[in-house]
Every structure is written in C-alpha cells, then in structure tokens.
Amino acid sequence: MDSYSSSYTFSKRAQLLTSSTIREILKVTERPEIISFAGGLPSPKGFPIQAMKQAFDLVLESKGESALQYGPTEGYAPLRAWVAQDLKRSGAGDVSPEEVLIVSGSQQALDMLGKLFIDPGSKVLVEAPSYLGALQSFSLFEPDYHSVPTDEGGLIPESLTPETAAGARFLYALPNFHNPTGLTLSLERRKALVERCAMLQVPIIEDDPYGELRYAGEALPGLLGLGRAAGATVIRLGSFSKVLAPGLRLGYIVAPRPIISKLVQIKQATDLHTASLTQMAVYETIKDGFLDTHLPVVRQLYKEQCGYMLDAIEEHFPSTCSWTKPDGGMFIWVTLPAHIDGSKLLEQAVARNVAFVPGAPFFAGEGRQDNTLRLSFVTVSEAKIREGIAILGELIKQS
Structure with missing residues (x-):
C-alpha cells in the first residue's frame, strides 16, 4: 500500500x-x-531534418535573443500571417491573421476548446466513430456526447435534426482522411453540413491534420470557407505535425475574433505562449514555398x-x-x-x-x-x- x-x-x-x-x-x-x-x-x-536544422541555426544566429525570449500569446506574427494567407490560397476566403492562434499542437487546441465550450453535462456532437484523442480531451470536462451517424461516405448531415442539435455546444468533425476511418466527406455533404449547422446554430470544429496528405482524387474546399459562405460558425484546427514533424508540437486555431480572444485568455493561463524558437524556425522553413x-x-x-x-x-x-x-x-x-x-x-x-x-x-x-x-x-x-x-x-x- x-x-x-x-x-x-x-x-x-x-x-x-x-x-x-x-x-x-x-x-x-x-x-x-x-x-x-x-x-x-x-x-x-x-x-x-536538414531543412529544419538549417532553419533553427538561422534563427538562433540572426534572431537568437527574441527566439529565446517570451513571446506573444497569439503567436509569432509572420507565422500567423502565413497561415492566414495559406488558407486564403486554398479557398477559405479572406482570413485575417488576427483570426489565427498558434498553439502547442492541435491536441492543445482540443483541450482549450473543451475549456471554452464544455460545462458538465453540455451536449457535444461527435461522429461515430471519432478521433480518440479528441474524445479523451473533451471527456475531461464531462460532456454529454451525442453521436452523429456515419456510413461509407462519412458523416450523414441529414441526421442532424433540431432535436439532436438542440443545446449542442459544437459538432466535432474530421472531413479529410478521417481518423480512424480514412474517409473523406464529399463536397455535397460538406455543403449540406455547413448549411444545416448554420440553420441549427451549431458551431463546427473542423479538425484537419491530414488534409495536405491527399494522394488520390481532387482536393475539396474546407468547411471553414464553405461555412463562412453559408453563415455557419466554423473553428478550424491545423497542424504542422503531419506536414513537417510531430516533435515540433506546433498547430493553430482559426476562428472568429471573439472566440480567439477568449482562447488567448485560456492559453495565457495554460502555457503563456507556444515556443518562440519553434515557431520562428518553422516559419523560416516554410515561408518561401518549401512545402x-x-x-x-x-x-x-x-x-x-x-x-x-x-x-x-x-x-x-x-x-x-x-x-x-x-x-x-x-x-x-x-x-x-x-x-x-x-x-x-x-x-x-x-x-x-x-x-x-x-x-x-x-x-x-x-x-x-x-x-x-x-x-x-x-x-x-x-x-x-x-x-x-x-x-x-x-x-x-x-x-
């Protein structure tokens, strides 16, 4: 004992x-x-490895003092601007850098969003099945999960009814190469989903760590851009873990400014800011089209x-x-x-x-x-x- x-x-x-x-x-x-x-x-x-080594060396040699100092909670400004521009280029519309928050991996994003939206007993909509890491993170805040049915085409938008959506804090979804199923939501279903969530006033958390890993078929517009056109609230999560390396622990949240402002307060109480050195090195790596x-x-x-x-x-x-x-x-x-x-x-x-x-x-x-x-x-x-x-x-x- x-x-x-x-x-x-x-x-x-x-x-x-x-x-x-x-x-x-x-x-x-x-x-x-x-x-x-x-x-x-x-x-x-x-x-x-070699590109990252060169970037870390460059940052330490040219910007070492600022790279090793505390930084803004919102994140390294050039990296936030890069994320906004990259999303704009991929069809998400006019995303402002002020709508981007850099986080220590998208798992931290899930934890912060759970703190922001979930009270004990809050209704949360998730796909069946859904990403285990998200379920583990959200469960800490004691939600009342309601599963949204899926089939061989992924999430079924028509299953979101006024009854199932009533009082839901958000719907969590992975539209691209879903974890665990590998499925991708069709354009028709994406449009139907954002339109339905706009009508039912249910925010969507779009988790997209795998979207850049397409090796067959045509790229589809993200829920963020479709949602803005439809009047839906979409919070997009992105990560550099799958496009560069997970050991960097670097991700981002894109959301309306009132949501970002509250998330900044949560992050200040969590870790003050994501590592400055890592953010600056990643920016140096990707800024000129490396990806x-x-x-x-x-x-x-x-x-x-x-x-x-x-x-x-x-x-x-x-x-x-x-x-x-x-x-x-x-x-x-x-x-x-x-x-x-x-x-x-x-x-x-x-x-x-x-x-x-x-x-x-x-x-x-x-x-x-x-x-x-x-x-x-x-x-x-x-x-x-x-x-x-x-x-x-x-x-x-x-x-």
Whole structure:
C-alpha cells in the first residue's frame, strides 16, 4: 500500500482521467519483434531534418535573443500571417491573421476548446466513430456526447435534426482522411453540413491534420470557407505535425475574433505562449514555398504504403470483412464479421507479434461497433505490412 495515499486528494476531474487506449497499445509495440499497425505516427522518412536544422541555426544566429525570449500569446506574427494567407490560397476566403492562434499542437487546441465550450453535462456532437484523442480531451470536462451517424461516405448531415442539435455546444468533425476511418466527406455533404449547422446554430470544429496528405482524387474546399459562405460558425484546427514533424508540437486555431480572444485568455493561463524558437524556425522553413516541393514526396511515400496494405488485405482477408480505401492520410478502417470482437482479436494478434487499434474506443456513447479495427500503414515496411496482414487474415478466418 502506498504510504502517501492519505496525504493528497485528487480532483474529481483528475479521477475521471483514463489512459489512452492507443498509448497503452504502443507500450507493447516497443518490443522490436512487434509489427505495429497501431500508432498514428507519421513516417520519419518524411521528416525534413536538414531543412529544419538549417532553419533553427538561422534563427538562433540572426534572431537568437527574441527566439529565446517570451513571446506573444497569439503567436509569432509572420507565422500567423502565413497561415492566414495559406488558407486564403486554398479557398477559405479572406482570413485575417488576427483570426489565427498558434498553439502547442492541435491536441492543445482540443483541450482549450473543451475549456471554452464544455460545462458538465453540455451536449457535444461527435461522429461515430471519432478521433480518440479528441474524445479523451473533451471527456475531461464531462460532456454529454451525442453521436452523429456515419456510413461509407462519412458523416450523414441529414441526421442532424433540431432535436439532436438542440443545446449542442459544437459538432466535432474530421472531413479529410478521417481518423480512424480514412474517409473523406464529399463536397455535397460538406455543403449540406455547413448549411444545416448554420440553420441549427451549431458551431463546427473542423479538425484537419491530414488534409495536405491527399494522394488520390481532387482536393475539396474546407468547411471553414464553405461555412463562412453559408453563415455557419466554423473553428478550424491545423497542424504542422503531419506536414513537417510531430516533435515540433506546433498547430493553430482559426476562428472568429471573439472566440480567439477568449482562447488567448485560456492559453495565457495554460502555457503563456507556444515556443518562440519553434515557431520562428518553422516559419523560416516554410515561408518561401518549401512545402510545395516537400509534400509531394511525403504523399508519394504514403500512397505507396497504402497500396501495399490494400493489396495485402485484398489477398488475405476473407470476403466477410469490409474496409475503407482512403484517398489520403494514414488509416484504413476494417469492419469484421459481427461476431468478432476487435479487442479479443488484438490479444490473439499480439501473441503473434502483430498490433493494431480495436475500433470500440473510437465510439462515444451509442452506436459502438466492437467488430472494427484501425490500421495505420505509414511506418511499416512493405515486407512487414504483407507479413502482418497475412497473420491478421489468418486469425480472422480462424475466428
């Protein structure tokens, strides 16, 4: 028994905390013999190490004193301006730098938005399934989740009725290469969604960490631009984790100025500001069009990896399974026969040195599907993908 157990009392909020399912699985994947399809980790082959080294050196040599000093909570002004201009270029309309807040990764953005909008018992609308990291972050503030149904085309806008939307603080959605399903919301559904949310007065949180990782099909306009045209409130989250490197811990929020102003106050109480040195180095890296040449290389890498996994699944999985075929991003979502529990399949797979993420934790409340799993393909070699998928196919057939 812990001799200090009576000397402190955790808050109710802290007592509600649980470990991330994915993070717990990743502990298993540290074993070198494990073939891991579990982590949503970008491929290190896509990290621009030399470009980042040059940028950090340049910033420290030319702007070292300001780079190592406290900075404004809102973020490094040139980087905010770059984000606004980049969104404008992609069709989001006239975004002002004052509508951009730089944050320490989009996970911090989720935490801050939870603080901003959620009281205990507040209604929050999420897709079924939805991003596990968002559910974990929002759950700290004790929302009342209401799941919005999805199908093979993603979120179904027509399922948002006056009854389901009544009193909702926001709808959280990932329209591009959804985590965990890999699906992309069609243009028709995007328009229907923002129009419906405008009518029902439900803000949309558009989380888009994977949008730049498209390797098939045509790019679609984001919910931010469509929402502004339709009169909807859209809060957009972006990240440099997938286009540069996650270790930078750099993301941003784009929202109407009253929302940004309140988020600035929340961030001041959280960490004062995002690391100045990192912001300045990232800006130096991307300011002259670096991403225009860097991202095609990353996209081609992910396209090849996705192709290897889809080919292996087609060869080894039984016809009683179905799976998504993403146009970008990092994930494939598999639906197993109804009698197979993904969590139990994981136990069998780990015994054969293969890991993945069961689908059940991605559901909040109603509509949970235990016969699902998420596969990530970007950090595993072709040979290991084919070996691991063959083992999974064998286990599924045995079940």
